[in-house]
Amino acid sequence: TPFGDSIRLRSSDLNTPSIDLEILLFNDQKKMEFRYTVQKSYTTEKEAVYFAFPAAVESPQFAYATQQGWVDPAHDLLKGASLEWFSIQKWMAVHDSGMSMGIVPLDASLASFGDINRGLWPSEFHPKTSTLFSYAMNNYWHTNYRAGQGGTFTFRYALTSAKDFDPAALSRFGWESMESPTVDSVINQDKVGNPDEPLPAEGASFLTIDNPNVVLVAWKLAEDGNGTILRFQEIADHAAEANIQFSHAKVQSASLCNSVEDDIHPLNVRDDKIHVTLRRNEVVTVRVLP
Numbered sequence: 001t002p003f004g005d006s007i008r009l010r011s012s013d014l015n016t017p018s019i020d021l022e023i024l025l026f027n028d029q030k031k032m033e034f035r036y037t038v039q040k041s042y043t044t045e046k047e048a049v050y051f052a053f054p055a056a057v058e059s060p061q062f063a064y065a066t067q068q069g070w071v072d073p074a075h076d077l078l079k080g081a082s083l084e085w086f087s088i089q090k091w092m093a094v095h096d097s098g099m100s101m102g103i104v105p106l107d108a109s110l111a112s113f114g115d116i117n118r119g120l121w122p123s124e125f126h127p128k129t130s131t132l133f134s135y136a137m138n139n140y141w142h143t144n145y146r147a148g149q150g151g152t153f154t155f156r157y158a159l160t161s162a163k164d165f166d167p168a169a170l171s172r173f174g175w176e177s178m179e180s181p182t183v184d185s186v187i188n189q190d191k192v193g194n195p196d197e198p199l200p201a202e203g204a205s206f207l208t209i210d211n212p213n214v215v216l217v218a219w220k221l222a223e224d225g226n227g228t229i230l231r232f233q234e235i236a237d238h239a240a241e242a243n244i245q246f247s248h249a250k251v252q253s254a255s256l257c258n259s260v261e262d263d264i265h266p267l268n269v270r271d272d273k274i275h276v277t278l279r280r281n282e283v284v285t286v287r288v289l290p
Contacts, residue, residue, distance in 0.1 A: 003027060015041045016049075031173075034157040042150025048138035050116055051155060052131050053103055057096040060130035062113040063167065065090040065174060069237065069281040070167045073113065074125045083125045084117040085110050085135050090174030094130050095165040102170040103132055104158040104177040110135035168213050168236035175215065204247060211242035214278060223261050227289040234278040246272045249290055257285040 007023040018039035025032055036051065063072050064086055073083060086092075088111050093102040105111065112135050114127025119140070136155055139148050158177040162169065209216065213236035222229050234240045254267040254274045267274050267286065278284050 015043055015047065017041060030160050030162070031177075032159045034159065036155045036157075038153045038155065040150050040153055042148045044139065044147045046140055047148075048116065048140065049136040049149075050112070051108075051134040051136060051157065053101070053134070053157070053159070054129070054131040055094045055099070055101040057094060057099055057101075057130045059096045060094050060114065060127055061096060061165075062092070062094050062127060062132075063165070064088050064092040064111065065167075065171060068233070068283060070171075077125075079123075083122050084115075084120065085112050090178065091170045092132055093165065093167075093170055094132055099161065099163065100165040101132075101159065101161045102173060103134075104174045105134050106156040106158065106178060108134050108136045108155055171235040172212070172215065206246070206248060208245045208247060209242050210245070211240055213238065213240050214242040214276070217283065222287060227287050229257070229261055230286045230288060231283055232276055232278065232286070233283045234281055237280050239280055240278050242276055242278070244274045244276065244286075246288075252289045254289070255287045257287050259283075259285055261285065261287065263287060 001024075004024060004026040007025070009021045009023075011019045011021075013019065016038055018037075020037040022035040023032060024035070034051075038049070040049070061072065061074070063070050065071075066087075066089055071077065071086075073086060077083070088105055088109050091102050091104050092111050092113075093100055094113070095101070112133040113125075114129050114131060116133055117135065117138075134155070134157065136153075137149050139145065158173070160170075160173055207216070209232070214232050214234055216230060217233045218229070218231040220229050230244075232242065232244075249272065251269050251272045251274065254269050255263040256265055256267055256276075257263055267276070274286065274288075276284050276286065
Protein backbone atom coordinates (compact mmCIF):
# COMPACT_ATOMS: atom_id res chain seq x y z
CA THR A 1 0.00 0.00 0.00
CA PRO A 2 1.13 3.67 -0.27
CA PHE A 3 1.57 3.83 3.52
CA GLY A 4 3.05 0.38 4.25
CA ASP A 5 2.20 -3.30 4.05
CA SER A 6 -0.95 -5.35 4.61
CA ILE A 7 -0.92 -8.97 5.79
CA ARG A 8 -4.15 -10.97 5.63
CA LEU A 9 -4.97 -14.19 7.43
CA ARG A 10 -8.08 -16.34 7.77
CA SER A 11 -8.92 -18.86 10.48
CA SER A 12 -11.87 -20.35 12.35
CA ASP A 13 -12.69 -21.62 15.82
CA LEU A 14 -15.55 -22.76 18.03
CA ASN A 15 -18.75 -20.83 17.17
CA THR A 16 -16.70 -18.63 14.82
CA PRO A 17 -16.70 -20.24 11.35
CA SER A 18 -14.72 -17.33 9.89
CA ILE A 19 -12.11 -15.04 11.47
CA ASP A 20 -10.49 -12.68 8.96
CA LEU A 21 -7.53 -10.63 10.18
CA GLU A 22 -5.76 -7.80 8.35
CA ILE A 23 -2.52 -6.53 9.91
CA LEU A 24 -1.37 -3.10 8.71
CA LEU A 25 2.33 -2.20 9.03
CA PHE A 26 3.09 1.51 8.61
CA ASN A 27 6.25 2.83 6.96
CA ASP A 28 6.57 6.15 8.80
CA GLN A 29 4.85 5.47 12.12
CA LYS A 30 5.64 3.29 15.14
CA LYS A 31 2.25 1.66 14.73
CA MET A 32 0.49 -1.56 13.75
CA GLU A 33 -3.23 -2.07 13.23
CA PHE A 34 -5.14 -5.32 13.69
CA ARG A 35 -8.52 -5.43 11.95
CA TYR A 36 -10.62 -8.48 12.77
CA THR A 37 -13.83 -9.42 10.95
CA VAL A 38 -15.53 -12.22 12.86
CA GLN A 39 -18.44 -14.34 11.65
CA LYS A 40 -20.11 -15.42 14.89
CA SER A 41 -22.63 -18.26 15.27
CA TYR A 42 -25.49 -17.60 17.67
CA THR A 43 -25.57 -19.78 20.76
CA THR A 44 -27.10 -19.55 24.22
CA GLU A 45 -24.31 -21.65 25.74
CA LYS A 46 -22.19 -19.63 28.16
CA GLU A 47 -19.25 -18.17 26.26
CA ALA A 48 -16.99 -15.15 25.88
CA VAL A 49 -14.86 -13.72 23.07
CA TYR A 50 -11.42 -12.24 23.75
CA PHE A 51 -8.56 -10.96 21.60
CA ALA A 52 -5.21 -11.68 23.28
CA PHE A 53 -2.09 -9.52 22.95
CA PRO A 54 0.86 -11.15 24.79
CA ALA A 55 3.90 -9.00 25.56
CA ALA A 56 7.48 -10.12 26.20
CA VAL A 57 7.91 -8.49 29.60
CA GLU A 58 9.22 -10.33 32.67
CA SER A 59 7.60 -8.33 35.50
CA PRO A 60 4.41 -6.97 33.97
CA GLN A 61 2.80 -3.77 35.19
CA PHE A 62 -0.51 -2.71 33.68
CA ALA A 63 -2.15 0.66 33.13
CA TYR A 64 -5.15 2.05 31.27
CA ALA A 65 -6.64 5.43 30.45
CA THR A 66 -9.74 6.65 32.25
CA GLN A 67 -11.95 9.61 31.44
CA GLN A 68 -9.41 11.89 33.08
CA GLY A 69 -5.95 10.49 33.64
CA TRP A 70 -4.79 6.88 33.84
CA VAL A 71 -4.91 4.05 36.37
CA ASP A 72 -2.56 1.35 37.64
CA PRO A 73 -5.01 -1.41 38.71
CA ALA A 74 -2.55 -2.76 41.28
CA HIS A 75 -2.50 0.49 43.27
CA ASP A 76 -5.07 3.08 42.20
CA LEU A 77 -8.49 1.43 42.57
CA LEU A 78 -10.74 1.63 45.61
CA LYS A 79 -11.15 -1.45 47.77
CA GLY A 80 -13.92 -3.66 46.35
CA ALA A 81 -13.47 -2.48 42.76
CA SER A 82 -13.48 -5.07 39.98
CA LEU A 83 -9.99 -6.36 39.28
CA GLU A 84 -10.96 -8.82 36.55
CA TRP A 85 -12.17 -6.41 33.87
CA PHE A 86 -11.70 -2.72 33.27
CA SER A 87 -13.35 0.06 31.25
CA ILE A 88 -10.82 1.47 28.77
CA GLN A 89 -11.11 5.03 27.47
CA LYS A 90 -8.24 5.58 25.03
CA TRP A 91 -5.47 3.02 25.65
CA MET A 92 -4.26 0.10 27.74
CA ALA A 93 -0.65 -0.86 28.31
CA VAL A 94 1.68 -3.44 29.83
CA HIS A 95 5.27 -2.51 30.70
CA ASP A 96 8.35 -3.22 32.77
CA SER A 97 11.75 -1.55 33.15
CA GLY A 98 12.78 -2.30 29.56
CA MET A 99 9.70 -2.23 27.33
CA SER A 100 6.19 -0.82 27.06
CA MET A 101 3.40 -1.99 24.74
CA GLY A 102 0.26 0.11 24.29
CA ILE A 103 -2.99 -0.86 22.55
CA VAL A 104 -5.92 1.32 21.52
CA PRO A 105 -9.13 -0.80 21.39
CA LEU A 106 -11.19 1.14 18.85
CA ASP A 107 -14.34 -1.00 19.02
CA ALA A 108 -14.30 -2.76 22.41
CA SER A 109 -14.13 -0.82 25.67
CA LEU A 110 -13.61 -3.67 28.18
CA ALA A 111 -10.33 -5.45 28.92
CA SER A 112 -8.82 -8.02 31.27
CA PHE A 113 -5.16 -8.01 32.28
CA GLY A 114 -3.05 -11.13 32.75
CA ASP A 115 -5.99 -13.54 32.46
CA ILE A 116 -9.59 -13.68 31.23
CA ASN A 117 -12.48 -12.90 33.57
CA ARG A 118 -13.15 -16.03 35.64
CA GLY A 119 -15.64 -14.52 38.10
CA LEU A 120 -13.33 -14.94 41.12
CA TRP A 121 -13.56 -11.33 42.40
CA PRO A 122 -10.02 -11.16 43.84
CA SER A 123 -9.31 -8.59 46.53
CA GLU A 124 -5.83 -7.79 45.15
CA PHE A 125 -4.53 -7.50 41.60
CA HIS A 126 -1.88 -10.15 40.85
CA PRO A 127 -1.67 -10.79 37.08
CA LYS A 128 -0.87 -14.34 36.01
CA THR A 129 0.72 -13.36 32.68
CA SER A 130 1.79 -10.27 30.74
CA THR A 131 -1.07 -10.56 28.23
CA LEU A 132 -3.60 -7.83 27.47
CA PHE A 133 -7.04 -9.31 26.74
CA SER A 134 -9.64 -7.28 24.87
CA TYR A 135 -12.99 -8.42 26.33
CA ALA A 136 -15.13 -8.27 23.17
CA MET A 137 -18.39 -10.02 24.15
CA ASN A 138 -20.00 -12.58 26.45
CA ASN A 139 -23.37 -13.97 27.48
CA TYR A 140 -22.49 -14.82 31.10
CA TRP A 141 -25.24 -12.65 32.59
CA HIS A 142 -28.76 -14.01 32.23
CA THR A 143 -30.75 -10.86 33.07
CA ASN A 144 -31.16 -7.64 31.08
CA TYR A 145 -28.90 -8.96 28.31
CA ARG A 146 -29.43 -10.85 25.08
CA ALA A 147 -29.05 -14.61 25.46
CA GLY A 148 -26.37 -14.78 22.74
CA GLN A 149 -24.59 -12.90 19.98
CA GLY A 150 -24.58 -13.84 16.32
CA GLY A 151 -23.65 -12.16 13.03
CA THR A 152 -20.65 -10.38 11.57
CA PHE A 153 -18.57 -8.16 13.86
CA THR A 154 -15.55 -5.91 13.32
CA PHE A 155 -12.94 -5.22 16.00
CA ARG A 156 -9.96 -2.93 15.38
CA TYR A 157 -6.83 -2.38 17.46
CA ALA A 158 -3.88 0.00 17.09
CA LEU A 159 -0.61 -1.09 18.71
CA THR A 160 2.62 0.72 19.49
CA SER A 161 5.67 0.05 21.66
CA ALA A 162 8.52 1.94 23.26
CA LYS A 163 11.44 1.40 25.60
CA ASP A 164 9.80 3.36 28.43
CA PHE A 165 6.22 3.68 29.65
CA ASP A 166 4.99 7.12 28.53
CA PRO A 167 1.30 7.79 29.33
CA ALA A 168 1.34 11.17 27.60
CA ALA A 169 2.58 9.62 24.33
CA LEU A 170 0.00 6.84 24.67
CA SER A 171 -2.75 9.43 25.19
CA ARG A 172 -1.75 11.27 22.02
CA PHE A 173 -1.56 7.94 20.18
CA GLY A 174 -5.04 7.03 21.45
CA TRP A 175 -6.58 10.31 20.35
CA GLU A 176 -4.95 10.11 16.93
CA SER A 177 -6.13 6.52 16.45
CA MET A 178 -9.72 7.01 17.64
CA GLU A 179 -10.50 10.41 16.11
CA SER A 180 -10.81 9.95 12.37
CA PRO A 181 -10.23 12.98 10.09
CA THR A 182 -13.31 14.99 9.13
CA VAL A 183 -13.61 16.54 5.67
CA ASP A 184 -15.84 19.52 4.97
CA SER A 185 -16.45 21.70 1.91
CA VAL A 186 -16.43 25.42 2.69
CA ILE A 187 -18.11 27.72 0.16
CA ASN A 188 -17.97 31.52 -0.08
CA GLN A 189 -21.21 31.97 1.85
CA ASP A 190 -19.70 30.07 4.78
CA LYS A 191 -16.83 32.51 5.18
CA VAL A 192 -16.83 35.49 7.52
CA GLY A 193 -15.20 38.67 6.26
CA ASN A 194 -12.55 38.38 3.57
CA PRO A 195 -9.84 35.97 4.81
CA ASP A 196 -6.81 35.12 2.77
CA GLU A 197 -7.36 32.24 0.38
CA PRO A 198 -6.56 29.57 -0.38
CA LEU A 199 -5.18 28.00 2.79
CA PRO A 200 -1.65 26.58 2.49
CA ALA A 201 -1.52 23.43 0.39
CA GLU A 202 0.54 21.65 3.06
CA GLY A 203 -2.26 22.18 5.57
CA ALA A 204 -2.66 24.48 8.55
CA SER A 205 -4.03 24.35 12.09
CA PHE A 206 -6.76 26.55 13.53
CA LEU A 207 -4.68 26.72 16.69
CA THR A 208 -1.38 25.45 18.04
CA ILE A 209 -0.38 24.42 21.58
CA ASP A 210 3.29 24.78 22.49
CA ASN A 211 3.21 22.05 25.18
CA PRO A 212 2.80 18.44 23.93
CA ASN A 213 1.41 17.39 27.33
CA VAL A 214 -1.61 19.68 26.90
CA VAL A 215 -4.29 18.66 24.40
CA LEU A 216 -7.47 20.23 23.11
CA VAL A 217 -10.38 17.92 24.00
CA ALA A 218 -13.37 20.10 23.05
CA TRP A 219 -14.14 23.21 20.98
CA LYS A 220 -17.80 24.18 20.81
CA LEU A 221 -20.21 27.09 20.73
CA ALA A 222 -20.85 28.55 24.19
CA GLU A 223 -24.15 27.46 25.71
CA ASP A 224 -25.19 31.11 26.15
CA GLY A 225 -24.14 31.97 22.58
CA ASN A 226 -21.34 34.26 23.77
CA GLY A 227 -18.21 33.13 21.90
CA THR A 228 -16.81 29.60 21.82
CA ILE A 229 -15.70 27.22 24.57
CA LEU A 230 -12.40 25.34 24.49
CA ARG A 231 -11.36 22.64 26.94
CA PHE A 232 -7.73 21.66 27.46
CA GLN A 233 -6.45 18.64 29.39
CA GLU A 234 -3.07 17.84 30.92
CA ILE A 235 -2.17 14.23 30.00
CA ALA A 236 1.32 13.60 31.44
CA ASP A 237 0.37 13.55 35.12
CA HIS A 238 2.39 16.73 35.79
CA ALA A 239 1.46 20.38 36.27
CA ALA A 240 1.87 22.27 33.00
CA GLU A 241 1.69 25.65 31.31
CA ALA A 242 0.84 26.22 27.66
CA ASN A 243 0.47 29.04 25.16
CA ILE A 244 -2.48 28.71 22.77
CA GLN A 245 -1.90 30.45 19.43
CA PHE A 246 -4.84 31.09 17.08
CA SER A 247 -3.27 31.02 13.62
CA HIS A 248 -6.26 32.05 11.49
CA ALA A 249 -8.49 33.99 13.87
CA LYS A 250 -8.43 37.26 15.78
CA VAL A 251 -9.08 36.92 19.50
CA GLN A 252 -10.75 39.87 21.19
CA SER A 253 -10.81 38.45 24.72
CA ALA A 254 -10.64 35.19 26.68
CA SER A 255 -11.85 34.08 30.11
CA LEU A 256 -11.21 31.14 32.38
CA CYS A 257 -14.51 29.35 33.10
CA ASN A 258 -15.77 26.58 35.33
CA SER A 259 -17.17 23.37 33.86
CA VAL A 260 -20.66 24.84 33.36
CA GLU A 261 -19.21 27.83 31.48
CA ASP A 262 -19.50 30.51 34.17
CA ASP A 263 -16.72 33.08 33.75
CA ILE A 264 -14.19 33.10 36.62
CA HIS A 265 -11.66 35.73 35.53
CA PRO A 266 -10.26 37.17 32.28
CA LEU A 267 -7.13 35.80 30.65
CA ASN A 268 -4.45 37.94 29.03
CA VAL A 269 -4.59 37.96 25.23
CA ARG A 270 -1.57 39.07 23.24
CA ASP A 271 -1.03 38.62 19.50
CA ASP A 272 -4.02 36.23 19.33
CA LYS A 273 -2.34 34.05 21.97
CA ILE A 274 -3.57 33.05 25.43
CA HIS A 275 -1.71 31.44 28.32
CA VAL A 276 -3.19 28.65 30.48
CA THR A 277 -1.95 26.85 33.60
CA LEU A 278 -3.08 23.32 34.45
CA ARG A 279 -2.63 21.07 37.45
CA ARG A 280 -1.83 17.38 36.89
CA ASN A 281 -4.62 15.70 34.86
CA GLU A 282 -6.71 18.87 35.07
CA VAL A 283 -9.28 19.94 32.47
CA VAL A 284 -9.39 23.72 31.96
CA THR A 285 -12.33 25.49 30.29
CA VAL A 286 -11.73 28.73 28.37
CA ARG A 287 -14.21 31.10 26.70
CA VAL A 288 -12.87 32.89 23.60
CA LEU A 289 -14.51 35.91 21.95
CA PRO A 290 -13.41 36.60 18.36
